[in-house]
Amino acid sequence: MTKLVENAAGRLVPVEINGDPAVPFQGVGRHRPQGRKAAPPVRSCADYPVDGDKTVADLKTALQRAGLRDGMTIGSHHHLRNGDLVANQVFRAAAELGVRDLRWVPSAAFPCHAPLIELLESGVIHHIEGSMNGPLGDYCSQGRMRGMGVLRSHGGRWQAIQDGEVHIDIAVIAAPTADPFGNATGDRGPTACGLLGFALADSLYADHVIVVTDNLVPFPCIPWQIQGNNVDQVVVMDRIGDASKIVSGTTEITKSPDRLLIAELTARFCDEAGIVRDGFSFQAGAGGTALSFALFLRDIMRERRIKARFVRGGSTQYLVDMLEEGLTDYILDGQTFDLAGVRSMRENPGHVNTSPFTSYNWHGKGNFASLLDAVVLGATEVDVDFNANVVTHSDGRLLHGIGGWMNCLAGKCTILPVPSFRDRIPVLVDRVTTLCGPGELIDVVVTERGIAVNPLRQDLLGKLRGSSLPLRDLCDLKAEVEEIVGGPPAPPELGEKVVAAIKWVDGTVIDAVREVKG
Amino acid sequence: MAGRGEAGSRGAGVRSDCWISVELRDRGGLELSVASKVASMYGERIRTQVADGCRALGLEHARVEVDDQGAVPFVLDARLECAARRADPGLSRVLLPEQRPCCAAPAARRRLRRTRLYLPGNQPKLFLNAGLHLPDGVILDLEDAVAPAEKDAARVLVRNALRVVDFGQAERMVRINQGARGLEDLDWVVPHNPHVILVPKVEDPAQVQAVAARIAAIRRKLKLAGDVFLMPIIESALGAWRAYEIAAADPSVIALAVGLEDYTADIGAPRTLEGRESFWARSQVVNGAVAAGVQPIDTVFTDVADEEGLRVSCAEARALGFVGKGCIHPRQIAAVHAAFAPSPDELAKAQRIVLAFEEAEAKGLGVVALGSKMIDAPVVKRAQGVIATALAVGLLPADWRTPDHEAAGNATAGNDGGAR
Numbered sequence: 001m002t003k004l005v006e007n008a009a010g011r012l013v014p015v016e017i018n019g020d021p022a023v024p025f026q027g028v029g030r031h032r033p034q035g036r037k038a039a040p041p042v043r044s045c046a047d048y049p050v051d052g053d054k055t056v057a058d059l060k061t062a063l064q065r066a067g068l069r070d071g072m073t074i075g076s077h078h079h080l081r082n083g084d085l086v087a088n089q090v091f092r093a094a095a096e097l098g099v100r101d102l103r104w105v106p107s108a109a110f111p112c113h114a115p116l117i118e119l120l121e122s123g124v125i126h127h128i129e130g131s132m133n134g135p136l137g138d139y140c141s142q143g144r145m146r147g148m149g150v151l152r153s154h155g156g157r158w159q160a161i162q163d164g165e166v167h168i169d170i171a172v173i174a175a176p177t178a179d180p181f182g183n184a185t186g187d188r189g190p191t192a193c194g195l196l197g198f199a200l201a202d203s204l205y206a207d208h209v210i211v212v213t214d215n216l217v218p219f220p221c222i223p224w225q226i227q228g229n230n231v232d233q234v235v236v237m238d239r240i241g242d243a244s245k246i247v248s249g250t251t252e253i254t255k256s257p258d259r260l261l262i263a264e265l266t267a268r269f270c271d272e273a274g275i276v277r278d279g280f281s282f283q284a285g286a287g288g289t290a291l292s293f294a295l296f297l298r299d300i301m302r303e304r305r306i307k308a309r310f311v312r313g314g315s316t317q318y319l320v321d322m323l324e325e326g327l328t329d330y331i332l333d334g335q336t337f338d339l340a341g342v343r344s345m346r347e348n349p350g351h352v353n354t355s356p357f358t359s360y361n362w363h364g365k366g367n368f369a370s371l372l373d374a375v376v377l378g379a380t381e382v383d384v385d386f387n388a389n390v391v392t393h394s395d396g397r398l399l400h401g402i403g404g405w406m407n408c409l410a411g412k413c414t415i416l417p418v419p420s421f422r423d424r425i426p427v428l429v430d431r432v433t434t435l436c437g438p439g440e441l442i443d444v445v446v447t448e449r450g451i452a453v454n455p456l457r458q459d460l461l462g463k464l465r466g467s468s469l470p471l472r473d474l475c476d477l478k479a480e481v482e483e484i485v486g487g488p489p490a491p492p493e494l495g496e497k498v499v500a501a502i503k504w505v506d507g508t509v510i511d512a513v514r515e516v517k518g
Numbered sequence: 519m520a521g522r523g524e525a526g527s528r529g530a531g532v533r534s535d536c537w538i539s540v541e542l543r544d545r546g547g548l549e550l551s552v553a554s555k556v557a558s559m560y561g562e563r564i565r566t567q568v569a570d571g572c573r574a575l576g577l578e579h580a581r582v583e584v585d586d587q588g589a590v591p592f593v594l595d596a597r598l599e600c601a602a603r604r605a606d607p608g609l610s611r612v613l614l615p616e617q618r619p620c621c622a623a624p625a626a627r628r629r630l631r632r633t634r635l636y637l638p639g640n641q642p643k644l645f646l647n648a649g650l651h652l653p654d655g656v657i658l659d660l661e662d663a664v665a666p667a668e669k670d671a672a673r674v675l676v677r678n679a680l681r682v683v684d685f686g687q688a689e690r691m692v693r694i695n696q697g698a699r700g701l702e703d704l705d706w707v708v709p710h711n712p713h714v715i716l717v718p719k720v721e722d723p724a725q726v727q728a729v730a731a732r733i734a735a736i737r738r739k740l741k742l743a744g745d746v747f748l749m750p751i752i753e754s755a756l757g758a759w760r761a762y763e764i765a766a767a768d769p770s771v772i773a774l775a776v777g778l779e780d781y782t783a784d785i786g787a788p789r790t791l792e793g794r795e796s797f798w799a800r801s802q803v804v805n806g807a808v809a810a811g812v813q814p815i816d817t818v819f820t821d822v823a824d825e826e827g828l829r830v831s832c833a834e835a836r837a838l839g840f841v842g843k844g845c846i847h848p849r850q851i852a853a854v855h856a857a858f859a860p861s862p863d864e865l866a867k868a869q870r871i872v873l874a875f876e877e878a879e880a881k882g883l884g885v886v887a888l889g890s891k892m893i894d895a896p897v898v899k900r901a902q903g904v905i906a907t908a909l910a911v912g913l914l915p916a917d918w919r920t921p922d923h924e925a926a927g928n929a930t931a932g933n934d935g936g937a938r
Contacts, residue, residue: 257847257848257849258650258848260848260849261651261848396558423534423587423588424534424556424559424589424590425556425559425588448650449650484646484684485591486560486567486591489556489560490560
């Protein structure tokens with residue numbers, strides 16, 4: 001049984017993960033590792049084709065030439081989201097080569113990767129380190145994975161690779177457009193997805209880098225986000241992704257009147273708290289509530305003739321409209337969610353691709369996230385100390401990824417617009433099932449029943465004095481919800497076995513996910 | 519005894535509701551099977567609640583099956599009681615949830631009735647947060663929004679909602695069915711503090727009087743305190759013709775509403791956005807209501823996506839004399855409130871007139887003048903009405919007479935020709 005210790009957040013966490021020592025969470029901003037960054041091996045251009053043509057016949061050949069063997073670590077990325085056709089093929093090829101016990105480090109896994117459960121069962125894959133959405137999350141929650149899962153934020157994945165905590169032996173980068181030299185971009189081609197920022201760390205730090213494309217163009221591929229000088233081999237494939245599942249044709253704002261109310265209250269909060277002013281910045285994702293928030297904010301900005309300096313995406317049609325209407329100078333894009341975003345990235349000089357390095361890396365010399373005036377994020381649970389959960393449901397099942405969520409908490413004002421309950425399930429609870437965000441970093445919780453401001457933010461409360469907004473105490477809101485749903489929920493029935501560790505942005509372990517019974 | 523009944527909803531897309539089946543038996547005690555989306559959190563509590571409910575209903579021997587999609591307790595109770603009634607139509611016991619203090623506020627004759635939000639009576643999901651959207655009233659609808667086969671289920675659910683759901687400051691309204699069924703509806707809801715009963719498709723003052731008589735009888739029998747008011751809805755040519763008589767049919771009538779879907783069908787004219795076909799009826803309802811001293815309320819605007827259309831429709835309703843409008847979606851509420859609020863210009867003008875009037879009164883002058891213009895009594899009365907509305911909706915602070923609070927942009931109040 002894994003040895004557990006209580007970390008600074010009062011959570012029991014493992015001190016060893018899959019045989020490697022792990023540092024328990026020390027508190028926000030406490031952990032300062034020393035030493036030097038990891039680095040890939042020295043290579044010589046003499047060992048690469050002088051004509052720049054690095055293409056090889058197929059994925060299997062590429063993996064063989066990369067020296068794939070038992071126990072290696074494979075990196076892949078989720079910019080093709082639920083339309084990714086590459087990761088499954090990588091592991092099928094590995095299975096055909098008779099390799100076992102691989103560690104898969106995706107930036108996120110999606111329901112399209114459910115077929116890999118078979119390869120986890122057969123021993124080709126040992127365990128997954130990455131956000132697990134859908135069936136893989138369920139698989140892990142049931143305690144069926146051999147190794148312990150490790151969930152990291154987007155910034156945390158970069159940090160882990162850069163610090164040498166995770167060494168990627170082979171990175172396989174799906175590229176919507178690439179040239180034979182390995183330069184690659186995501187903003188064009190039949191499976192265009194926007195940007196490739198999640199793959200950037202792997203391209204810099206992995207021992208071996210394979211670019212896989214279904215749209216090979218003659219050198220040079222312009223623009224490039226992945227630089228060919230970091231790439232070992234290029235594989236051309238019929239199709240790297242299912243375009244209909246990569247980006248949606250349209251992103252929809254929510255139709256739920258309650259969610260719209262939450263979004264509207266969030267925008268009004270930003271306005272009344274003095275956040276919405278010329279030159280401000282905000283981040284809002286692609287969830288229905290976040291999109292609606294952006295629309296309400298847009299209306300306020302139009303009315304008051306306010307222009308943002310930059311908006312961080314998840315870009316969507318709505319953010320693109322704001323850019324093209326002149327309501328913001330820039331979109332600093334971390335992930336492109338719809339076709340309008342992809343088009344804008346190609347056409348608008350003010351729509352710029354970024355990466356977890358620029359935006360989220362705790363061990364960088366600063367990051368963009370901390371410059372944001374307002375950050376709007378979701379959560380599955382928030383507790384009375386403003387701690388939040390984003391990875392497990394209240395029944396303990398691991399069903400969502402962390403994404404950039406943890407990294408965004410560095411923003412100047414972190415706002416969680418969440419319903420106070422979903423069906424009968426309270427979102428406001430006594431203690432979150434899994435801790436992902438310490439309450440000291442969460443400033444505001446906006447629900448349909450009112451807005452709770454973290455008492456640590458007396459400055460915000462001061463600005464809201466005399467406001468007509470429904471300001472409430474978080475405990476009162478929780479009590480009101482419990483009155484409606486018939487009392488607090490029973491705690492989930494969890495086993496002893498730790499099935500996954502949740503890594504804080506600095507690489508320490510902030511919480512552990514237990515096996516779900518039944 | 520043998521009999522089987524089921525109630526509620528199940529299957530894909532169902533949320534915050536449940537499906538319960540009750541199969542009565544002669545022996546064997548209570549056999550309970552519960553499947554719930556929230557089993558890990560509330561499974562035990564659901565079992566306990568359903569078992570307690572069965573005992574309270576006197577079901578000693580029965581097989582009870584629950585398929586739950588996150589129904590809150592009052593919904594579970596309502597579905598169980600309905601299923602039990604369907605299994606045993608002679609069932610006399612009820613399963614009343616305890617009345618929460620938030621459900622005990624008394625009805626008020628005079629109040630703002632700008633918006634009334636329709637809530638289909640058999641869809642519990644929409645009840646829980648309705649009050650948060652701040653309508654002046656919510657309507658738990660037993661009539662058109664409920665399928666004929668579910669009328670009995672909606673009665674139980676609406677009754678429980680009246681005892682449990684916090685609708686905030688909203689006036690608690692119930693729309694009953696037509697005719698005898700509507701009178702029976704009253705037995706289910708009147709004991710549970712509805713503020714207003716909406717009476718549909720009224721064409722005859724006698725319909726209103728029958729409803730009032732039944733309410734009076736229930737209140738006498740149960741010794742109920744507080745008022746229950748009536749809002750008849752005019753939905754036909756005959757109803758429109760008799761608008762005044764209907765509005766004046768009983769002292770408990772506080773408002774008269776018009777429903778144009780049925781009205782336009784009745785006169786055989788297509789319903790248009792411009793609404794010329796219903797101009798007479800709407801005007802007749804306004805005049806009938808005002809003549810009887812009650813509030814005239816306009817129909818609903820049915821295209822939820824058409825915000826501009828709603829704005830135009832509200833402006834027109836207000837121009838005709840209506841003081842409120844029906845809403846079928848919470849997002850319509852703010853727009854309707856804005857449309858029925860005095861505009862900044864109207865408000866500034868009203869303030870100047872009222873101040874001038876009060877000044878004249880204080881000086882004992884018989885004539886009110888604003889600048890060089892004389893102001894007639896009806897103009898003062900109208901201005902006072904605008905101020906009263908503005909105070910009620912928070913557009914003006916109570917101390918608006920102090921100079922700091924005069925309407926923005928009208929700092930020159932008192933010396934221009936404001937009372938055109």
